[in-house]
Amino acid sequence: MPDTRRPSAVLAERVRAGDVRALARVCRMIDDRVKGYRELLRELFPHTNKAWILGITGAPGAGKSTLTDALIRQFRARDERVGVLAVDPTSPFSGGAILGDRIRMQQHFEDSQVFIRSLATRGALGGLSRSATDLICPVAAWGAGVVLVETVGVGQDELEITRAAHTTLVVMAPGLGDDIQAVKAGIMECADVFAVNKADLAGADATVSDIEQMLALGARPSTSSLRHSAATVAANTPAGHWVPPIVKCVATRGEGMHDLLQKLDAHRRWLEQTPEGAQQRAGRAHAHLLQTLQAALADELLARLEPEIAEAARRVEAREIDPYSACEDLLEKCLIGPR
């Protein structure tokens, strides 16, 4: 008897059954935004609630990839299925193909319980966070117990991916100089656990102190930083009684990894078992939905108003109209009701 279900339903079922090739195919389809990709996401979404989404971020040079590698081993030792999404152009998980880095994690590619997908080779930044957060869905539905999302940077992209994570691990290392400041601005909004990697190097304790100082400074986010954007407010929802722990480790030698895993587990339990944890989850879910909504709106607007937007841009460039009035005119054309 022929299978009369829709192709997307068949494919989704294969993913749910743990078929790696089906998962890889679905990831490509979503990545390329082929017709029907939303249908696929819809089919898969209800089956994603068992995965723990773990964001891993930090400055370049902190050893994020080595640490990710070591974490994969830890999760595999517990017999968990692991998904890895690498959005970090410096990661050997993804950068190898471009710049000749060796892929140290070759062994994981031969482990059928580890699925690795890189998003760093498309060359454009704008859509990265969106693709990455979309890909969490199929990887979770495939049955990953944990999905590691490795990102780099201090920008909006990283923040958006962090909102999709349950737990965010920020990796620091001694001797990165200014980097700690660069990362600082973004850290207070998203760090749940800190790892000070390369803890055998001089300056590790100073790095720990730096982080403690940052945490002390950031404990009371100023109201001015919260005032403007609801997305920011949601992302900043005070984390109740969770104080981000700082774990020293040497990922290349596996030192401190067990301790790190315990701290990550503790954050997961806090999320699942306390009212403050539930509040953090809800806050991030809210911020995440908001950004999905903004992306959907942008698509919709472009499809509807492409010529009008182009004409408005020309007039702004010629100083015939200011951008704020131009935007109001454009909104008028697509939004229901009085403004």
Place this chain on the structure above:
Amino acid sequence: MPDTRRPSAVLAERVRAGDVRALARVCRMIDDRVKGYRELLRELFPHTNKAWILGITGAPGAGKSTLTDALIRQFRARDERVGVLAVDPTSPFSGGAILGDRIRMQQHFEDSQVFIRSLATRGALGGLSRSATDLICPVAAWGAGVVLVETVGVGQDELEITRAAHTTLVVMAPGLGDDIQAVKAGIMECADVFAVNKADLAGADATVSDIEQMLALGARPSTSSLRHSAATVAANTPAGHWVPPIVKCVATRGEGMHDLLQKLDAHRRWLEQTPEGAQQRAGRAHAHLLQTLQAALADELLARLEPEIAEAARRVEAREIDPYSACEDLLEKCLIGPR
């Protein structure tokens, strides 16, 4: 006779007359989004067409701030009025107050023809790019011949600020290791001129080669990176016959600064005098308007649908509905016409 004009018109006129205190006040008002700030922006916008917006970006540790400092001197030597907006938390222009960096640029604060404003102290990242691009308007209307916007990072924020710039200078330096790769992903979309700072250090020529290689690789952006987002498409508009020059310099000693200035001037002329330059300007203006529009829409949506969005986020978190369907339902509630 009492002045019967609106307060915003009076304030705008003082800014246009070159009043630094009025400018500082307007910047605060815009930064804090006080009632009437859009009115102010509207008053000022028609008077902004004489300023050259120069974005300065690159990895932490490349010496951006020292180079910015040296550029300010160059522009002052030509008797140009200079505005500086620092969105880089590692910059002494902005980070000093938090982490005790010395403000090397103290002298500029005493020069009435140099206006410096930091945006790095608010602690949140999400709204930074928006505030920065909004502040370009009053600084330009104040009569700045050039507005330097100093940013850091590889994320969406930086990309957004770059779209508001006429010319983007990317600062690199030898020995930053992985940083060049971290910056790489964002560079091809926005670099008009490269400076290899600290060119007296070993490895400067290797850094120049790295950049040349990147440029060669990036000369033909893959179609897949262009397909998804119109904003990305606009930002990627091929730059015609402009090949980003690479200038070696030692900003601390002022070496190479004259050459750098000439290359920046050349890009400005290219923008103003060639069809390809006009095309680049138009492309960035389009991308910039689009992001202003998205921000305005997000504000509007939040104001209208706050409770509905919160409820939808709760249902998504509970897996009662998938985020894609939730977004479609929400769009249905606010957009005119069929979807």
